[in-house]
Amino acid sequence: MKLKHRVLTAAAAMVLASAAGVAVSQRAGTPDGADWAAYGRTSEEDHYSPLEQINAGNISQLGLVWLADVDTFDSFTAPLAVGGVLYFGVGNSVVTAMDAATGKQLWQYDPEVAKVAGHKMRAGWGTRGIAFSQGRVFTATRDGRLIALDAKSGKQLWSAMTLDPKDDAYISGPPWVAGDKVVIGFGGGDYGPVRGYVTAYDIATGKQAWRFYTVPGDPKKGPDGAASDDVMPMAAKTWTGEWWKLGGGGNVWHAMAYDAKYDRVYLGTGNGFPWNQKIRSPGGGDNLFLSSIVALDRKTGKHVWHYQVNPGNTWDFNNAMDIQLATLTIDGRPRDVLLHAPKNGFFYVLDREDGKPISAGQFAPANWASGIDLKTGRPIENPKARYPGGEPFVMFPSPTGAHAVETMSFNRKTGLVYIPEIEQQRVVVDPPNLAEWKYKPGMFVNTGLGAPPPGIKLPAGGSNLVAYDPVAAKVRWKVPQNGLLNGGTITTGGNLVFQGLNTGKFVAFAADTGKQIWSFDAQNGILGNAITYTVRGKQYVTVITGFRSSFANTPNWDYREQQRRVLTFALGGKAKLPTVEPVEQPIQDDPDFAVDAAKAKIGAGIYNQSCVICHGAGMIAGGAAPDLRKAGSPLDAEAFKAIVHGGALMERGMGKFDNLSDAELEGIRHYIRQRARETAPTTRANTVATPK
Known part of the structure; x- marks a missing residue:
């Protein structure tokens, strides 16, 4: 991967130089806002920055300072910023370090994934993030390696293989730091017989500390010698049939969080394999720990508590979306809570101490359930949602989810959570000859669902930026947006919400009202979230452009013509993007090619x-x-x-x-x-x- 750096304008350089005069006061006022050192900035993972130098009152002065072209096939990621250095990973987990104020490249590390990944390259994803701690940058690769790099030089310090090279598991999500450990999960629960687990490694040495399996294995094989051994017999009682032959799923392919107060790691577990429970677990059952939030002791990896969002999941509803930590005043007293808006359309506020649900309001259309029973914690399901007798069910939301992995953010001043929400329906139905369904190997999607019957036409769907109040358990406002997928959000103490859109705009909204108050034509759709940080007292905002979807969009960002770039903004920035002439790619054909x-x-x-x-x-x-x-x-x-x-x-x-x-x-x-x-x-x- 190559980077082409664009030179700062003279005006932008003067703005940078003038920042020295406010360096002391800015850092003193918001000492914890200088860096964006974790996926969600801090271990609370709330994508909130207290910085307010850039605010709703002066946002009109925000301009581009520098840009760098990124030569990669996938840039659905967000950078980190620590000590004035910007770090990011894209594509085949290629990690780059740049001067955050100027864009000058400092080093680049390529793990050469394509040379060793083999069949795991079929997954088709890049990387969604990296981690930082103790002077080390951590990246994970599609073939299953977890790698520690020296943050100053980019030199590899250690590498640990976390997956079985022979199975269909792969890694696309970021590593997560928990104290002196770095924790990694993996994906693959749509493709083949893989059994979910997460593994923790010592940050300094790369030595494995513990492993926790998220679903039970073959009961005939006995304990795994893992941290999960004490709860696997209990989990196995919630499964039926011979699920272990299909792996079970439950992959932790994205979101986690570390709770420093309780010294716990929270896992967001995935769907079962295949999606259809009638195949996976034909006698029913809750199928623990699919579609759950699982709390583990950081030191040992032992189970502390769990909350299953979708017992007996049969729709690909999973919990790989943000897990955010906060302290909210509820019923007159402070509560340590976990905030979570998974695919299924309900927003969960859980007590971090014991995992009990406090509230579960609806943030998006959902007809698979009428609500969540807070006494039992279980959804009040629509019986038709399980497509009994093979009867098709038109379901809200679709398996894409009411909220996908594009980040939500929680503003500590407004008390609102900003969710890139999706409104899409999907027909769920058994496949033909259900009893004869067989797993098809080869990294094909094996859902266990059938094709929609002819004659059922669904609307194209839509999306909104939703502001949800987790205390009142209700939506406060929403802004209609274009298409289905839009970028992740961040929010700041300056009453701002930043978001990239599929229209090619990078925009800012007033955090209290949702009014759009700033826009920049980024010349490309954006899915990854921005970050904000300071260098010598000057606040910057950085976002990486790039768009990917399984569905066509308007506008539709052609893979070959995308302007994948690092864009960095500050007050007074005067840099300009180069003019891009649109290129129309014609549909190819050969009149002599006769279709059979x-x-x-x-x-x-x-x-x-x-x-x-x-x-x-x-x-x-x-x-x-x-x-x-x-x-x-x-x-x-x-x-x-x-x-x-x-x-x-x-x-x-x-x-x-x-x-x-x-x-x-x-x-x-x-x-x-x-x-x-x-x-x-x-x-x-x-x-x-x-x-x-």
Whole structure:
């Protein structure tokens, strides 16, 4: 990965120099706001900064100070800033350190993931973050390594392999620091038989400290010799059938948090594998610890308490979204609470001491349940939501979730949480021949659900920026937004909420009212959240541009044309982005290519199980990967095989699917041509006769 640094304007350099006069007072006033040293800034993970040098009153003076182009295939990430140095990881976990005030590159580390990841490259994701502690930067790789780097030099200090190289597990989420330990989970619960766990390592040495399994294993094998041994017999009683043959799932693929007061690590566990409980656990049961918040003792990894958000989860509702810590005054007394807005549309306020629910208001449309019974902690489910007897159910929210991994933020002054909310429906239904469902290996998505019946048409859906009051347990205001996915939020003591949008704008809202009060044309959609920090008393705001989706958007950010950049702002900034001329990528075709409908049907089955995640629903890409209709390689059988089967583009994030036969590869090529012609503009050049 290469960075191209753009030079500061003279005016921006003068602004930086003038900051020296306010350095002492700024740091003294907000001593804990100088750095953004963790995913959510501090171990509270609330994405809140007390800095107020940039505020709602002077936001109109905020301007670009410097920018740097990032040559990567995926930049859905947020940086860290410590001691005037900016750190970030993108793509194949390539970590870069830059001077936070000028953008000068200090060092770069490439773990060369594509050379060793093998079949794990098929997951198709980059990295969503890094961690920092004790002069070390921590990054995790898709192939399963957890790596510690010296923050000054970028030199590797240690590396620990956390996964079995043979299974379908991979890492896309950030590491999480907990005292003298760094903790890592992994993904893969949609792809194959993997059993969830998290592992803690000593920050200084990389030696494994403990491991906690999130779901029970094969009961015939006995204890795992892990920190979870004492609770696995209890968890196993909530499962039925032979779930261990399918791994169980429960992967902790993203959110965690460290509670310094209680010295605990909180895990947000994932969905089961497959999603459909009738296959995974045919006799029902709660299936612990799927879809749960699990509290562990930091020193030992032992279970302290758990709260299961979705017992017997059968919808891909999971708890990989933000886990934030706060102290709120509830019923007249301070309560140590955990704030959590998972996929299912309800906002949970839990007591951190014992995990009991305090409130669970609805922050988004949800029809799978009418509410949460606070006495039992269990949802009041709609019986139809489990699609009994194979009856399709049109569900709010969809498995994408009412809140995905784009960050929410909690402002300690306004008392509001700012959530990038999604409103989308999905039909959930059993697959044909439910009893005969089989796991299909090869990093394909194996949900255990069927295709929606013909005739059911769903609206496109939408999104909002929602301000939720966790004390009153209600939405205070919401701002309608474009499309489905928008960027994560941060909030500040200056009455601001910063968010990147899929429109290509980087914007600021008034934290108390939701009024948009500032906007910058970033020339690209943004999913990662911004950060804010100070250098020599001057407050900066940095965001990394880049957009990816499994669905087409308006505007639609073409994978090849995205302006992936690091953008840094400060008061008085005068730098400008270069002018970008729009490039229209035409749909490719060859009139001599005759589509074979039978072959295209084979290709459609493969595409819609796996390729769709990156290359887009209906083969209309949403920025995560190239639009195959516009690519030339599918027109050339040898070139296509070299990429898909041979792994020629693994450095750019495209996996090596050497499990596909020549017939399957040919089927995909025919399906690509079929969809290209179906979606091409109706012109003479694009109208090609195909055999019947």
